[in-house]
Amino acid sequence: MINRGRRLRANTAIRDLVRENALTSKDLIFPIFVVEGENIKEEISSMKGNFHWSIDRLDEIIKEVVDLGIRGIILFGLPEAKDECGTESYNDDGIVQKAIRKVREISSDLYIIADVCMCQYTSHGHCGILKGNEVDNDSTLEVLGKISVSYAKAGAHMVAPSDMMDGRIGYIRETLDKNNYKDVAIMSYAAKYSSAFYGPFREAAHSAPQFGDRKTYQMDAGNSNEALKEIKWDIEEGADIIMVKPAMSYLDIIARAKEIVDVPICAYNVSGEFAMVKSAASLGLIDEKAVALEMLLSMKRAGADIIITYFALDAVRWLREE
Template sequence: MYKRHRRLRENAAIRSLVRETILNPNDFILPIFVVEGENIKKEISSLKGQYHWSVDRLGELVEEVKKAKVKGIMVFGLPDHKDEVGTSAFEEMGIVQRAVKKIKELDSDMFVVTDVCMCQYTSHGHCGVVENGKVHNDHSLEYIAKVALSHAKAGADMVAPSDMMDGRVSVIRQILDKNGFEHISIMSYSAKYSSAMYGPFRAAADSSPQFGDRKTYQMDPANYKEALREVEADIEEGADIVMVKPAIFYLDIIRAVKDRFNMPVAAYNVSGEYAMLKAAVECGLLDEKNATLEMLTSIKRAGADIIITYCAIDACKWLSEM
């Protein structure tokens, strides 16, 4: 006698009834890129199907997000001014701050997350303050905290520090609480690897480092245990959600974090992962719908509660048709 596993694969009905991992619109956050200027909706050459948006045209995007039932958006800004300490990142009328205010005016219920970092805003392209040719951890924290506070004042529901400076969750929690923003949550890029998968994003956000690389603060792709130490530290400092980035290349890390910690886990399906899939689709090698949904299912199956993905709108549309 042998076991007949195929009985539970006989037709679509039974397959859906016993399916273990189910995607739904509640899983997704859509990253968006906001730029200075007016009347801009320009496709990003490195991220096919994604756009640079000016603040005055965000209404179109908000309507599209609402229609697809995507639960949240993550705002990245491209300023028109850069300097050594990323001043435009924490200006009251900076690009992200104005975008958040506009989105909340259009739809107060839209869940808005902001990326807290300095790389798009510094003339050198690094995620912190550079002193004597190196990114200085503790001096960077002062500026990173200012950025987070400015986003909270603009109306963000959640701030997401991505700089990978030691201690940044703690200083952000302290400055938010001190200024009456105890209710603002922190989603920390806890295990952010120094990955080759960020190229399309850096082109889209104009955030490539002007010298050196980010290996002194982003994690070595070979390390597993270190990720758990990073996550544990962020939880102790007050993170409400921890993130693993990238997603597809680090499914084992997502699973380890989910199994080890009783915390909501986010995973960032990054630009390189998205661009590879799009390129394969354009070459006729993959079916876009099936490949995308399989990719996203693998991230959720690994343990992610939240998936930050450029595929969010398409995925929600496809899921609604199933």
């Protein structure tokens, strides 16, 4: 007897009926970069189709996001001033805090996530407080707590610590609870690798380290058991959602995490992954729509419940065409 698997691949109708995983607008979170100034909509050269937005023009992009049925955004801020300790990051009138309040005014339904990190705010570009040339873990936790409370006060629904300091989730959870923000959720960049795929983002966020690298706090690309350990720790400390970053080269981590965790998993389809598709498509080497949608679907198939992607707007448009 021949096993006839092709029977269920015979036409579009049956393929759609038996498809195990599907991508929708409700799976996607769109990253937005906000900057000080007025009347700014400036394309990010390394991330075509993505922009730096000033607060007064946020209504344009927020309306587009809402109209496309995307339910969440994640905010990244570029301050005017930086210092060694990143103090602007927890200024209640800082760029992200103002953006949160503005988005709240524009849309009462959109879910607002605020990235919690110091690299955009420090003059040295590292993700914490320096002692000599090393990032000091425990003194950084205090700043991360201040940032999280400031974002919660501004109206963020969720904070997303991306720094990879040990103990940060427990510290932030305790700090939020003490300040009466028990309902503000935490999405942990639990398995964030020290990756070569972040290059375009560092241009977009002006966050490249001025010396050294981030290998002492972000994860080594060769390790997978360590990622599961970090994920379990963060859940124990109070993470509501865990993230694997980057996505494409770490689908195995997403799949392994799915087997052991009982919280939602977010995949971050990072800037380098996005830029490679854009560049290859611009040269006529690939079909951008087909490749991008296949990439995003592979993340769902691996086990991601949520995907942060710079393709979010285009992806929904493409899905509506099908």
